[in-house]
Amino acid sequence: xxxxxxxxxxxxxxxxxxxxxxxxxxxxxxxxxxxxxxxxxxxxxxxxxxxxxxxxxxxxxxxxxxxxxxxxxxxxxxxxxxxxxxxxxxxxxxxxxxxxxxxxxxxxxxxxxxxxxxxxxxxxxxxxxxxxxxxxxxxxxxxxxxxxxxxxxxxxxxxxxxxxxxxxxxxxxxxxxxxxxxxxxxxxxxxxxxxxxxxxxxxxxxxxxxxxxxxxxxxxxxxxxxxxxxxxxxxxxxxxxxxxxxxxxxxxxxxxxxxxxxxxxxxxxxxxxx
Amino acid sequence: xxxxxxxxxxxxxxxxxxxxxxxxxxxxxxxxxxxxxxxxxxxxxxxxxxxxxxxxxxxxxxxxxxxxxxxxxxxxxxxxxxxxxxxxxxxxxxxxxxxxxxxxxxxxxxxxxxxxxxxxxxxxxxxxxxxxxxxxxxxxxxxxxxxxxxxxxxxxxxxxxxxxxxxxxxxxxxxxxxxxxxxxxxxxxxxxxxxxxxxxxxxxxxxxxxxxxxxxxxxxxxxxxxxxxxxxxxxxxxxxxxxxxxxxxxxxxxxxxxxxxxxxxxxxxxxxxxxxxxxxxxx
Numbered sequence: 001x002x003x004x005x006x007x008x009x010x011x012x013x014x015x016x017x018x019x020x021x022x023x024x025x026x027x028x029x030x031x032x033x034x035x036x037x038x039x040x041x042x043x044x045x046x047x048x049x050x051x052x053x054x055x056x057x058x059x060x061x062x063x064x065x066x067x068x069x070x071x072x073x074x075x076x077x078x079x080x081x082x083x084x085x086x087x088x089x090x091x092x093x094x095x096x097x098x099x100x101x102x103x104x105x106x107x108x109x110x111x112x113x114x115x116x117x118x119x120x121x122x123x124x125x126x127x128x129x130x131x132x133x134x135x136x137x138x139x140x141x142x143x144x145x146x147x148x149x150x151x152x153x154x155x156x157x158x159x160x161x162x163x164x165x166x167x168x169x170x171x172x173x174x175x176x177x178x179x180x181x182x183x184x185x186x187x188x189x190x191x192x193x194x195x196x197x198x199x200x201x202x203x204x205x206x207x208x209x210x211x212x213x214x215x216x217x218x219x220x221x222x223x224x225x226x227x228x229x230x231x232x233x234x235x236x237x238x239x240x241x242x243x244x245x246x247x248x249x250x251x252x253x254x255x256x257x258x259x260x261x262x263x264x265x266x267x268x269x270x271x272x273x274x
Numbered sequence: 275x276x277x278x279x280x281x282x283x284x285x286x287x288x289x290x291x292x293x294x295x296x297x298x299x300x301x302x303x304x305x306x307x308x309x310x311x312x313x314x315x316x317x318x319x320x321x322x323x324x325x326x327x328x329x330x331x332x333x334x335x336x337x338x339x340x341x342x343x344x345x346x347x348x349x350x351x352x353x354x355x356x357x358x359x360x361x362x363x364x365x366x367x368x369x370x371x372x373x374x375x376x377x378x379x380x381x382x383x384x385x386x387x388x389x390x391x392x393x394x395x396x397x398x399x400x401x402x403x404x405x406x407x408x409x410x411x412x413x414x415x416x417x418x419x420x421x422x423x424x425x426x427x428x429x430x431x432x433x434x435x436x437x438x439x440x441x442x443x444x445x446x447x448x449x450x451x452x453x454x455x456x457x458x459x460x461x462x463x464x465x466x467x468x469x470x471x472x473x474x475x476x477x478x479x480x481x482x483x484x485x486x487x488x489x490x491x492x493x494x495x496x497x498x499x500x501x502x503x504x505x506x507x508x509x510x511x512x513x514x515x516x517x518x519x520x521x522x523x524x525x526x527x528x529x530x531x532x533x534x535x536x537x538x539x540x541x542x543x544x545x546x547x548x549x550x551x552x553x554x555x556x557x
Binding site: 010012132133134162163165166169170215218219221222223224225226227228229233234235236237238239 | 334336358361362365366368370372373374375376377378379381382385386387388389390391392393394395398399402416417418419420434435438
């Protein structure tokens, strides 16, 4: 079950999106996310869908894989939709029964909200699918470099994040193993109320933490043995350099964002209530 | 010249009770002298808790001796000034393959060491390519380490050390967590390294079969070096080895038993072929 979580995992294929500079992908993802939230017009979402679809197609990440990444937010999504549907008031009433009222505005907001959330997760997971965690770390580090002047440990934080990403699958596997070992000893994780179940997790968490600390210790030793001593004097195997394609990607994303914004503002197109 | 030279090496650590109060000291290493000539293959054998891993960690300044001195390529490991030079000349591969891979892509992990010591980008790529070729992992260079088998991960770890071009590699029980196939892969990679790069190899292990190609074998027990010699000499003293809770390889054992029963077989047989030859000569 926990293995199904695909957010934050790298999907190693060669594509035009994969070979872009990580900084481009980070900034363009941010732009895309902002573009989702500053507008709420039907046409704007059409453009966003086309844009996202194009990027997914170019990235060669299977759509199935991205949809799988949406699974963990299904509950949040349902909750948001239901809340917005029943609680937003405005426009004509479409449906009314007992204490529930569904208005035009409610339908509109809930649909847009659902789209926003899905595109948000799809967009940001697309970034991690197409960027190796090391690339992501390099990109972040470079983008946040100005903060170094404020004596913030940018390199260290980036390193910590990339190591955390590297260890997610290992710790998941370990959780699985410990869980099976405890089940074999008669532990029961399925029955009881929520408090009993939470208590049943303790025999998993304690060994997991112990082992995580042990791993951290080993890893620190291995890093030191390979002469790691912070960001100073470090060279790069894959230094970040913008090339023509990166600039083109920036241009396309900026055009897209401007397009979405302009359409939402100036094109009074409406399809039914949207 | 000696790659590694240790004199009267002592390492102590504090023994603590459950509250963390110091209740005494433990001597993990007690007066060890060791010489590793440049380009040689040295094996250190020992039972669990014999101090062999502690000794290995002194060879690239992860541990600093409590007493005595270790010189790596002529540099005293106690001097903090030498720290990075020592670690550059002596690379180390650890037991658990999962806990020493930092990169999320094989080639990035191999490049981690060279990045740390400030090698220019183009040269990093050359070194990474060459190291992966040496351990036979070129076709996996773009994969995630999580998808590899134990033996493959360990070979990546070795490549990561090779890419720093150390003069000497210390392998601290690199095969302890691997299956027989993985063990074979790793040992083959090490053999190839020795042949093509002529690096000094120090192999810490408790598998007897892995040391038969070594130039010298040291046997450790409770912090002391108790036996020292060529593999043939060491395995010729099977009874002594047993007293240190070590077993000789099966072939050696069989030859020894046959010899005891009065067959004319030389002492210290290491390989199956040798035994076959010795037996054929009997007729």
